[in-house]
Structure formats: structure tokens, C-alpha cells
Amino acid sequence: xxxxxxxxxxxxxxxxxxxxxxxxxxxxxxxxxxxxxxxxxxxxxxxxxxxxxxxxxxxxxxxxxxxxxxxxxxxxxxxxxxxxxxxxxxxxxxxxxxxxxxxxxxxxxxxxxxxxxxxxxxxxxxxxxxxxxxxxxxxxxxxxxxxxxxxxxxxxxxxxxxxxxxxxxxxxxxxxxxxxxxxxxxxxxxxxxxxxxxxxxxxxxxxxxxxxxxxxxxxxxxxxxxxxxxxxxxxxxxxxxxxxxxxxxxxxxxxxxxxxxxxxxxxxxxxxxxxxxxxxxxxxxxxxxxxxxxxxxxxxxxxxxxxxxxxxxxxxxxxxxxxxxxxxxxxxxxxxxxxxxxxxxxxx
Numbered sequence: 334x335x336x337x338x339x340x341x342x343x344x345x346x347x348x349x350x351x352x353x354x355x356x357x358x359x360x361x362x363x364x365x366x367x368x369x370x371x372x373x374x375x376x377x378x379x380x381x382x383x384x385x386x387x388x389x390x391x392x393x394x395x396x397x398x399x400x401x402x403x404x405x406x407x408x409x410x411x412x413x414x415x416x417x418x419x420x421x422x423x424x425x426x427x428x429x430x431x432x433x434x435x436x437x438x439x440x441x442x443x444x445x446x447x448x449x450x451x452x453x454x455x456x457x458x459x460x461x462x463x464x465x466x467x468x469x470x471x472x473x474x475x476x477x478x479x480x481x482x483x484x485x486x487x488x489x490x491x492x493x494x495x496x497x498x499x500x501x502x503x504x505x506x507x508x509x510x511x512x513x514x515x516x517x518x519x520x521x522x523x524x525x526x527x528x529x530x531x532x533x534x535x536x537x538x539x540x541x542x543x544x545x546x547x548x549x550x551x552x553x554x555x556x557x558x559x560x561x562x563x564x565x566x567x568x569x570x571x572x573x574x575x576x577x578x579x580x581x582x583x584x585x586x587x588x589x590x591x592x593x594x595x596x597x598x599x600x601x602x603x604x605x606x607x608x609x610x611x612x613x614x615x616x617x618x619x620x621x622x623x624x625x626x627x628x629x630x631x632x633x634x635x636x637x638x639x640x641x642x643x644x645x646x647x648x649x650x651x652x653x654x655x656x657x658x659x660x661x662x663x664x665x666x667x668x669x670x671x672x673x674x675x676x677x678x679x680x681x
Contacts, residue, residue: 359429360431363438365380385661389441390441393436400435410423410514422508424439425437444497446493446497447495447497447506447575450492466611468642469504471639473490473508476507480514481517486517486565488514488567490572491575496508513548517542518539519538539564540564542562542564544567551586553567555570558591576614
């Protein structure tokens with residue numbers, strides 16, 4: 334295990350993506366503040382970089398056996414955003430290895446997650462704002478289309494993994510937690526096994542493959558639950574579950590549907606009145622009548638449900654603020670760690 338850890342750490346150093354460190358190195362540069370979340374994966378804390386006073390979120394593993402998985406999550410996210418940062422994907426700033434603990438430093442989302450937002454909203458019987466829901470889903474679909482175009486599947490889309498950058502009039506969401514993300518299978522002959530070939534990255538076509546069973550029950554697509562071959566439809570299904578939950582506060586299915594039976598959806602009145610375009614989109618996201626070409630995230634962005642977003646959504650541009658923050662932080666860490674590089678670090 335240690336050999337794998339050192340090999341991966343060396344690879345990451347060579348690509349300027351991580352700092353391999355001694356046990357106290359993270360704490361020399363960062364001050365841990367309050368705990369934000371915890372789970373089987375480890376802990377998430379708010380932290381402050383001592384020199385710049387800027388706040389971040391840091392994710393730490395609990396089990397030393399999870400070191401490679403945590404480092405892999407950081408690598409995947411950096412690769413997805415290698416060209417430029419997508420405005421709806423969480424920014425990864427640094428990965429610091431202190432002995433057997435990995436500290437992945439991410440952008441801090443100040444508004445919590447979509448799960449907490451939904452609980453507050455429906456517990457308080459807040460009136461629904463369908464423009465706000467449309468905006469949230471448009472941002473989610475934009476992020477997922479970009480992730481797919483970069484050659485990855487997220488595989489764990491759910492409200493807990495959709496962070497809110499600020500909870501004001503406009504909700505700015507960020508897709509997070511890439512711990513279960515996998516690379517899409519590239520077609521060896523250059524042809525896609527779907528009719529539209531969703532997500533062409535550098536001219537590559539992607540095909541369905543057995544990526545294994547992974548994700549969260551009740552958000553998991555039938556293909557994943559039944560351990561079949563799948564591609565981007567694993568994520569579009571999960572997005573459909575999120576959209577349904579966003580609009581009515583409930584999950585669409587009590588048990589995971591199977592491909593052997595038609596998907597049964599209910600849209601009881603009066604809560605679904607006036608939501609014909611949303612109902613149509615949900616049905617398309619769950620439609621498995623033609624498994625060769627289910628709707629893609631890119632295609633959903635043109636759906637009538639997002640009509641109000643088409644004239645308002647700004648084009649995707651590099652996040653210059655976070656790019657500058659990343660540049661400053663990296664320079665600070667280079668200076669702080671320059672005399673403390675571990676023996677197996679080839680370059681910074």
C-alpha cells in the first residue's frame with residue numbers, strides 16, 4: 334500500500350497537483366476551524382490559510398487505507414477542470430499528504446448543500462419559485478455536460494453533493510465529491526454505440542462499459558444497480574431524481590426501478606399543476622425505451638423547461654477569481670514547503 338501511495342504521490346508531484354509532506358506540514362500553513370460534515374469518507378472542515386487569511390474547505394480521510402482513493406479524487410477533479418474551471422464545478426486548490434492523512438483543499442461553499450436547502454424549504458412550507466428550480470437544474474446540467482465532455486462519469490449525483498456557493502436571490506450551485514467518478518470508455522474504432530455520441534472530447538467517441546455498481550441507493554440508475562454496461566445515462570438518471578425531488582420534496586421511487594419493467598411515475602395534483610415542461614423533462618431523463626440513445630445532458634439544456642434560462646445564462650468563462658486564488662495559494666505553499674520536501678518528491 335505504501336508503495337502505491339508513493340508512486341501516486343510522485344505522479345501527482347510531476348504534474349504540479351499536490352504537495353507531499355511531513356505530518357505537520359498542513360498545520361504549518363492552515364488553521365483548522367469548524368467541522369462542516371463527516372461520513373464514511375472522513376471529515377470536512379472549514380480552514381484558513383494563515384498567510385492569505387482566505388477560507389477554504391478541507392476534506393480529510395479517516396482510514397489510512399483510503400489514501401489512494403482521496404488522492405485519486407483530487408486528480409480526477411483537476412483533470413476535468415484542466416483547461417479552465419467550470420462555474421458549476423467545485424474548485425480544487427491543493428492536496429497535501431501529511432504521513433497517512435490526505436488534506437484535499439477545496440473552494441468553500443458558503444450556502445451548505447442542496448439537501449439542507451430542500452429540508453429548510455419544505456419544512457417551512459416555503460412557496461416554490463420555479464424559475465429558481467429551473468436555474469438550479471440548468472447549472473447542474475451544464476456542469477454534467479462538461480464533465481461528460483471531459484471523459485468522466487460522476488456516478489454519485491444527489492442533493493448532498495450539490496453545494497451552494499451563496500444562498501441569496503440567485504443560487505449558484507457547485508457539483509462536488511468526485512470520489513466515485515470514473516473515466517468513460519473510449520471507443521477503440523472511433524464509433525459510438527449511441528446514436529448521438531454524447532460528450533466528444535478531443536474527437537473521441539465513448540461507448541458503454543461495465544464500470545461496476547457505485548453510487549447512492551434511490552439515486553442510482555437501473556443500469557448501475559443491475560451492474561450492466563452504462564455510460565452517461567447513469568448521471569442523467571440521477572439528475573432526473575434530483576429534479577423530481579427539487580419540485581415536490583419527495584423521491585420519485587420507493588425502490589430502484591429495473592430495466593425489465595416500465596418506469597412508473599406519478600405527478601399528483603395540485604402540486605404538479607402548471608409544470609408540464611418539467612414533467613416532460615423528467616420523463617425523458619427516466620426514459621429507457623431506446624437504450625442506445627437516452628437524452629444527454631447537453632440536449633437537456635435546450636429543453637423548454639429551461640426556456641427562461643436561455644436568454645439569461647452567461648457563457649461559460651474561466652473563473653478568474655478562483656484562478657488567481659489558486660495561483661496565490663500555490664506560490665505560498667511552494668515557499669512554505671520548499672525546505673521540507675519528502676525524499677520521494679521529484680518536483681513541486
